[in-house]
Amino acid sequence: MLCSRCKKRMAVVFMSRMEGNETVNEGLCLKCAKELGIPQVSSMMDSMGITDDDIEEMSNQLMELGGDDFEMGGADTMPPFLQNIFGGMGDLSKKSESPEKDSNTKEKKREKGKEQKKNKFLDSYCINLTEKARSGNLDRIIGRDTEIARAVQILNRRVKNNPCLIGEPGVGKTAIVEGIALKIAAGQVPFRLQDKEIYLLDMTSLVSGTQFRGQFESRIKGLIDDIKSAKNVILFIDEVHTLVGAGSAEGSMDAANILKPSLSRGDIQVIGATTFDEYRKHIEKDSALERRFQPITVNEPTIAETTDVLLGVKNYYEAFHKVNISDSIVRLSVKLSERYIIDRFLPDKAIDLLDEACSHAALRSKELASYEKLNQQLKEMMTAEEQLESDPENVDYEKLAEIKSGLIQTKEELKKLEPIVANIQLTKEDLAKVIEMWTGIPAAKIEQSEYGKISELETHLKAKVIGQDEAVSLVVAAVKRSRVQLNKRKRPASFIFVGPTGVGKTELVKCLAEELFETTDPLIRFDMSEFMEKHAVSRLVGAPPGYVGYEEAGQLTERVRRKPYSVVLFDEIEKAHPDVMNILLQILDEGKVTDAQGRTVSFQNTVIVMTSNAGSSDKSNIVGFNKQAGEMAKEKAMRALQEILRPELLGRVDEIVVFSSLSQESMQKIAGLMLDEMKEPLKEQNIDMSYDEKALNYLAQHADGGKFGARELRKIIRKKVEDRVANMIVDHYDSPITMLGITADENDIQIIAK
Known part of the structure; x- marks a missing residue:
């Protein structure tokens, strides 16, 4: 019901007054009640500290909550007890004007209101991606043709035509939807999708400000009604898991439950996007919601695919930063991001590296800063010149001459700077500096190529590990084989270091980690005396479902996921339980292992070292430095290892390196x-x-x-x-x-x- 005084805002204060023998019933909004000086209203507002702005905001929210129900003459929408009291108010308002005039006015207002309220919720809480694609405000999408084609195929279905993109953060889920919008804008979709519009839902703005009970449900209902009336809208919900629980309070429904009936009937079409973890936590648990979506797995692109993406979008970054980017630098940025930025995914981390490296290159050029400043000055002077010349009768010729002189001078300076600015190149040093800022790895080490490091590896290790030249040579040879990848099976380099204590086994592992991998802490070390029990294997790969700690990741798998370029050391391997060692069989053979949560962890870029003191406790007939004594030590070590470790494990190891006593x-x-x-x-x-x-x-x-x-x-x-x-x-x-x-x-x- 609208205020009987202003006819604009909702009535919240109801009063009756006597005029002669007649009783006049009125409903007033808060603002009108305060203006009329009703004592009870004024004292309440003063005690609660309500300002005029607060009153205006509350009135707007109440009107929004009521929606279209609170129109002129809306007494029919009141509760029965209020209709009994104020039943005659509609007649009172009609008495003021003639029936014919009132009817025409109401009809005009209704038509005007319908025009204003058409797609009100879509325009308020959504962004039209298809319109952005038509106006050229979306970057073109490179690759992902398979995923886009699969999504279009699902959208073209008769029922359950709601694709849900599932993938890790940064792999390009949102970009796939933007690619569909670009295809719709270009008319490269099936006939049924030609006139479709993709709207991106802003869940934050939809939920924000819904302080009254039922207001969130009203917004969702209004949004669904807008989509139904438009009939050509595809709603894209990024982070679709936020639907579960959104807007829910005691006794109310969340967004997911409100949308379910419309999704199942096919009244609305939705594209969802979320990560594997969030999909498992929120959507898989609600089977009724899950069956309404058709999942599309979006995997991380390969290095070659990411390179194609960056080659396709590099012109956007060249134009923005005024920096030249060569194809070789693009390829290098992908390789460096894949190697050194561990906890993120391609192509997002490669694009971020390229973007920030361009920023670094632009900032180191003083000429570019001067060029941008002069360009701004040139625009300002040209605007001032146009303003002066637009009024010929009142021209200040002295000022005009000064501006023209400044224009000539600025253009000359710009002409001098143009060749320098046009030749700013993004270099390997820029990429290395950015990675150094992100990870702390020295830029000098990043700039050195991997094969360059490996070629000098033997010299550097022999300088640090004394008296074990044969062991160092065996290790370097195996590392070279592993890094060059001469066969299709990608497996890590693996060693068992055997020998007496204090001869350099652990020292060689530390030096190998420092030389091969430039991370701040490249060594992942496990003391196998902590894994003497059978159940300790759960600490490596994670606890199975139903056990305490299932949500927590395994120590080995999680650390290798975070640092795939590292040396993994299993110290004193003979002390571990035999069942614990079985987990190494798959790692050594296939170069990967599956953790308790079903995620595959790759070990192909690691180096795995196991150390043992087997066979070194009995020193008899071993001391000495001739060939025969060395051979005897190796035989004893091998016999001791065969007693401790299974043959299938020993057979999978690249080298069993026996360390001799120090001379x-x-x-x-x-x-x-x-x-x-x-x-x-x-x-x-x-x-x-x-x-x-x-x-x-x-x-x-x-x-x-x-x-x-x-x-x-x-x-x-x-x-x-x-x-x-x-x-x-x-x-x-x-x-x-x-x-x-x-x-x-x-x-x-x-x-x-x-």
């Missing part, structure tokens, strides 16, 4: 490396350190023959060198030390401080 010469070199590690911290305190061969010889002799290999050497250096150096620095805090010399005599290490 006296190797121990001296390792001692030198350990002492070199002290130089940098001392340099920060302005202390230079040096050592001679006597010191290295002494350290190697006293560490040789121990049970712990290089670890024993570390202990001796800690006691004989580090402790003494620390005492000297503390004792000489008044006159700081600037030079340290380390030597040795027959009895002990000697440290000379200056």
Whole structure:
């Protein structure tokens, strides 16, 4: 019912007053009630702090809630008890004008209202993608022809013609719908879809502001009615899982339940888009909603497909950033994004990398900034010139001459800058710098090619891992085979490192991770003594359905999903339960494994290393450095491994690398490396350190023959060198030390401080 005073807003205050012998019933809106000075209304508004703006907003929301029911003369829509009291109000309003005039006025208002309210909800809460496609505001879509054709085929069905695009974030689900809109705009669709319009639903604006009970349902109902009346609308709901529970409150229906009847009857057509996780959590659980959609899986595109996409859209980024992008840089951006940006998906991460690299290239060019500034000045001066010349009678010739002079000067400066601006190139350094900002990996390492790293791998490893040249050579050869991919089966390089403690097994793994992969933490390490029970396998791949922790991901599978380029170390493998080791069979053979939630995790870009001390506990007949002793050590290690591990696991490993005991010469070199590690911290305190061969010889002799290999050497250096150096620095805090010399005599290490 409308206010009897303003005839615009809904009446919320009802009153009766006596005029002579007659009772006059009135309904007033809040604004009119306040203007008339009704005491009860004024005191209520003052106590609640309601302003005039609040009153206007509330009135608008009440009108929207009522929709078309609250028209002039809408007393029929009132509840029965109000109709009894105010039943005569419709007659009172009609008495003011003649019946004929009133009828004509109402008819005109009704027609005008219908014109204004046509597609009111569609225009308020949706964006017409087809119209944007016609006006050229959508980027053209490259690829995804199969998915677009499948979606068009489903849309062309008689019933259940509602496709639902399911895929990881950033793989191009929304782009597929934009591609359909482009095809409709170009007329490249079946006859039944020629006149269709795709509207993108803005769920946020649909839900926002629905504070009154039933207001959300009213909006959804109005939207459905608009779609029914238009008859050519396809509604695209991005993040379709938000329908479940949207707008629901105690005793009310959510959006999904309101839409279900219209979807099943075919009154409306919907395209949905969501991720695998959200589809499983929300839509699969509601089987009645799930059966109304036809799922289309949108997989992550390959590197070749992503390259085609970027080659197709690079001109948009060239025009926006004023930067030239070569095809080779496009291909490189795809490869680098796939390798270094782990937790996102192609083509989204490749496009983001290209976009930000273009921004970086544009910002490093000072000429481009000057060019843009001069262009803006030129436009402003041309506008000012037109304004002055538009009024010939009142021209300020002095100002006009000044502007014309400025125009000539600006055009000359622009002409000088044009060749420089036209030649700004996106480079590999720009891509590397952006990845460095995103991941923390040094740009210098990113710029080096993978094959370049592998070609120098053996030299770098031998410089860091002393006395194990044969082991290093075997590892490098297997890594090269794995990286070049000479066969179709993509499987990771895998090794078992066997040997006594302290000979460099773990050190080689760490060095291999640092040299191959430039991530900040490229080593994924598992201590297999934690997996001695049969049920511990669930920690690697995740708990099965129905068990505690099912929603949580497995430690191994999740970390490899996040960092596919890494070294996976299974330390002391002989301590793990045999059933736990079975999980490695598929990884080593196929290069992939399926976790408890059904996701396939690829290991093809990893390097898998297992270490073991098998066969090294009995040192008899092994000590010595001739060929025969080395062969005996290998035979003992192999026999011990065969007793611990199954043949099918040993057969799948690329190399079983046996580490030999360290010689006296190797121990001296390792001692030198350990002492070199002290130089940098001392340099920060302005202390230079040096050592001679006597010191290295002494350290190697006293560490040789121990049970712990290089670890024993570390202990001796800690006691004989580090402790003494620390005492000297503390004792000489008044006159700081600037030079340290380390030597040795027959009895002990000697440290000379200056």
